[in-house]
Amino acid sequence: MQTSNILAKIEAPLFREGIPDFRVGDTVRVHYRIVEGEKERIQVFQGVVLKRHRAGVRSTFTVRKVSFTVGVERMFLLHSPRIDKVEIVSRGVVxxxxxxxxxxxxxxxxxxRDAKD
Known part of the structure; x- marks a missing residue:
C-alpha cells in the first residue's frame, strides 16, 4: 500500500464540515477557542485573508488585521478543532x-475592493 493511501485513510475522519468557501481578499471573522489553564474562551480575529494553502487536512490560511496602527497576521489551520467557526464579513475582488x-x-x-453583488 502506498503512503498516500495510508495518509488518506488516517486524515479522512479529521476533515471538518461546514467551513464556508472563502477566498483570498475576503474579510473573515475567525472564532478561535483559547484555553487558559482550566478556563476556555472564544477569541474573535477579523481581517483580510492574505493567502490560502490547500493541502487536505493540513490546509492553512493567513489573516491580517491592523490593530492600533500595528499590523497583526495570524495563521490558522483550516480543519483545526480549535476553530469554532469562520464567518465571511465581505467578499473582496483581487x-x-x-x-x-x-x-x-x-x-x-x-x-x-469589495465585490458588488
Missing part, C-alpha cells in the same frame, strides 16, 4: 493569490 503587498501599504491604500 487578482492575486497572495496579497503580501498589503504589508507595505497603510491606511486607505491597504483596502481591498
Amino acid at each position: 487578482r492575486r493569490s497572495r496579497l503580501f503587498y498589503l504589508r507595505n501599504l497603510a491606511g486607505k491604500a491597504a483596502r481591498v
Whole structure:
C-alpha cells in the first residue's frame, strides 16, 4: 500500500464540515477557542485573508488585521478543532493569490475592493 493511501485513510475522519468557501481578499471573522489553564474562551480575529494553502487536512490560511496602527497576521489551520467557526464579513475582488503587498501599504491604500453583488 502506498503512503498516500495510508495518509488518506488516517486524515479522512479529521476533515471538518461546514467551513464556508472563502477566498483570498475576503474579510473573515475567525472564532478561535483559547484555553487558559482550566478556563476556555472564544477569541474573535477579523481581517483580510492574505493567502490560502490547500493541502487536505493540513490546509492553512493567513489573516491580517491592523490593530492600533500595528499590523497583526495570524495563521490558522483550516480543519483545526480549535476553530469554532469562520464567518465571511465581505467578499473582496483581487487578482492575486497572495496579497503580501498589503504589508507595505497603510491606511486607505491597504483596502481591498469589495465585490458588488
